[in-house]
Amino acid sequence: MKQDLAISVSKLTKRFGAFTAVNEITFDVKQGEIFGFLGANGAGKTTAMRMLCGLSFPTSGEATVAGFDLFRDAEKIKKNIGYMSQRFSLYEDLTIRENIRFYGGIYGLTDQQIKTKTDFMVGQLHLQDQINKLVKSLPLGWKQKLSFSVAMLHQPKIVFLDEPTGGVDPVTRREFWTLIYEAAQNGTTVFVTTHYMDEAEYCDRVSIMVDGRIDALDTPIELKRKFNAPSMAEVFVQLARKAQRGE
Amino acid sequence: MRVLRILLEKEFRQIFRDPAILRIIFLMPIIQLIVMPLAADYTVKNVKLCVVDYDHSSYSQKLISKITATDYFQLVDYTDSYEKALKYVENDQADLVLQIPSSFEKQVVKEDKATLFMALNAINGVKANLGGAYLRYIIGDFNREVRLEWLQLPRFSPQPTIQISALNWFNPTMNYQIFMVPGILVILVTMVGAFLTALNIVKEKEIGTIEQINVTPIKKYQFILGKLLPFWVLGLMILTIGLVISRIIYGINPVGSILTIYVFAAVYLLAVLGMGLLVSTFANSQQQAMLLSFFIMMIFILLGGLYTSIDSMPEWAQIFTKFNPVAYFIEVMRMVVLKGSTLFDIRVHLATVFLFAIVLNSFAVWNYRKRS
Incomplete structure (x- = not known):
């Protein structure tokens, strides 16, 4: 595998019985890249992402993530990736500080590292007053930013974000993308799914999934040129309209 | 080990932050141990009796007053119509009808022989059975008195009489609570262990959140230990509360060593927690887990020898109880509390339950998937 590739996927497939959720997708993601993973609901994005995170066994194909084989070394991959799922998955009945300590601890951070990280995160997210409050009392936007920071806690090489900004207001979305850019600048590869086409424009490269296949993959500018469309939204609609399967 | 410590820290924080769980942990044993043994008593009292007296003699009066003098029977009506008495039974106002024939006194005195008729409402089988037995006993007693009064006994009884004197070992007064409380304690520890874990x-x-954990x-084994240990500790806590309550309220002091109980409970809890864990690997929602645990628990408890004796179960059920950890703990509790059995006496029980623990936990760990 080439050194500068964070993710390399070849003909990766996932079948549930007769249903092929992900159908022979092939793509590479370069290190430090912000890779937009687009597709309509039910196109297979989340399934593909869950495979890459080692949460779901691929049916066939090949893939390396962070330099490790997805079939043989899934547990080694897990040390090197961060994951933020579609569902909010911090503990609502723990405080911000306790959540950070828990996830940091699981990734093997020392008490000193956890303390440094906590201080840094709290400063970055302006959560000084909330640090000892239960997470369930936070508004959604803050929860999402917190989730992202927790996923970045152990400085992973790659971070997978599954619709991180779903249901979040535009201001918070902008702030969220600032966090993403910061992470990418520090060398983290960002693999992100979204339904917001303005966010697709922020990505270095974008792939669009239709019915389990990747139908287009390029920079936003190239895609717009190829499809002769003024915006990513137009590109998306042209492709997604061809979808055979519903939600 | 640091990871395990972090997991335990989080688990205990969450448990002690949840008032509902705390209430279950501390109030459930107290209420169950105080209310259940007092209410769920095997001794049948207040059997509703209806007497149909066709005789109206002094003997029938004597018999009735002898019966009603005990607190087992409650006289619903004294009538001279069997039809009327049967109506009481039909309306569930009477459990027992005693019919005294018209020539009762005469027969007893002259012919040395009389027949009484008893009709039982067998909808509640236990009550009918025991009520009938009590009544038979009282009538038998009455019979002896009458014979003593009327018959000139020959110098030597024509029939040899065998007297039986019984001694109840280990529970001399046949105290029902001493028998039940240790069993109820077992059920409590089991329920909390299995339900809460699952x-x-x-x-x-x-x-x-489990997905977030699976991606780390x-x-x-770390995750599972982190889940089991807190409930293992809680289970032992409940056992302690229960032992204290049974001592304060029922004055039950185990004849055997408390340590023996704890050693067995520690191993037993591993088996129970393994079962909870196993349920959790199959269930996808809390409802499913609850129903599945409840189903298993019902069988284990009903076939565990708490309410009905295992020895009187049909053979297939007795074989099943060999695979029922609850049955082992109930037996061990009774052995240690009532008889003073030692670790050596319960070694087979201990080894068996240990085996259950290994099998259940291995199965659960094997069935727990970080990756689907």
């Missing part, structure tokens, strides 16, 4: 893990599945490099 629900706790399935809850993480439901809210999606955490080892399966």
